[in-house]
Structures are given as structure tokens and as C-alpha cells.
Amino acid sequence: MSKHNEIFEDPASKRTRHDTAIDPTADIGWNPLLIRDNTAMVAPDFNCSALLKGGEINRFQLSSYAANHKALVLFFIGSNLIDPRVQMDLDLISNHLDRLEALQTLPLAMSTAPIESMQDTCNVGYPLLSDITRSVSRYFNVLDAANGSAKRAAFILDSRRRIRYSFMLGDDRINHSINTIITLLQSVVMAG
Secondary structure (H helix, E strand, O other), X not given: OOHHHOEEEEOOOOEEEEOEEOOOOOOOOOOOOOOOOOEEOEOOOOEEEEEOOOOOEEEEEHHHHHOOOOEEEEEEOOOOOOOHHHHHHHHHHHHOHXXXXXXXXXXXXXXXXXXXXXXXXXXXXXXXXXXXXXXXXXXXXXXXXXXXXXXXXXXXXXXXXXXXXXXXXXXXXXXXXXXHHHHHHHHHHHHO
């Protein structure tokens, strides 16, 4: 097996990591937390309940959507969907949906809330994902163990599910910088 196709298992967390080569000479720097021996972490191919465009509830398989887009932006939001901060995050994504779609990028919003509560409170033009088991939040290391909800964060994934960039918002007064995300997405999309 070649160096770039190895599969690593972390026995402590029971995670499997498929490593693929990345270009460390890219114009925009890679997230240094994800670089290890010239490889990038690959997001798990999770399957969860989702509130899709038009209000339909269905299963969401990450690989199916990644194959049809040049990039994905996975936003983790809080579990209290009526919280003004969560609503601001959802509105921010909705307000820039055209810019994301122009880059053949699909935004995803993930919450630890049950899918039924999303259906009652949210109506947006992109998938809302329910991480009721909190397994995806744990994998991305955004789970707040104190309250069981995901911390506010964003992850840019390419079409092969490689995690290219990540952002964690530690202060609820700060919004996601969509302009920064768009700039980074342009480099991901250009790299193909």
C-alpha cells in the first residue's frame, strides 16, 4: 500500500482516517491542524436525517451530495433552533446561497436537534441535517460535552470529502465570515 493510500485507525476514538495527498504549495495556506505528512483528513461518509429544500424529510448521505458538487460547507449550529444566534447563522447562509451555488458549492447546516423540530422552525433553501446521535459532531470535535450541542463551526470539504479548511467560532458575538469562506472556496474549486 502506498504512503498516500493508507488507512489509519485511531483505537482511542474508533475513527478511521483515509489519507490522501494535498498540495502544500497552494496559493492559500492549508489549515495547519489538518496537515500531517502531506495528507488531509477525510470527513466520514455519514448518513443522517435531513430537512431538504421544500420541507421534505429524507436521509442524507454525504458522499452522494459531495459527488455532485465541487465543494461543501458544513456549518455546525446550536441545538436550540429558536435561539437568535442560530437564526442569524441560518439567515446568513441563506443570504449568500447564490454566491455559494455559483461556485457549485452546497451549504449544509447541522444541528444536534431532532429533525422534527427543524421542520417546525426552519425553512431554508439548503439541507438541514440532524446529528441526533452526536457522532458527526464528535468526529469533527465540535461537541460541547457540557450541554450536548455542537459548537458553532464551519468546515470546507472538497468533492472527495477532504477537509480543506475549518473555522471554530468561540464567541457568540462573532458571525461566520462568508467573504472569507467564499475566497477559500474559490481556491478549492479552482484546484478541482
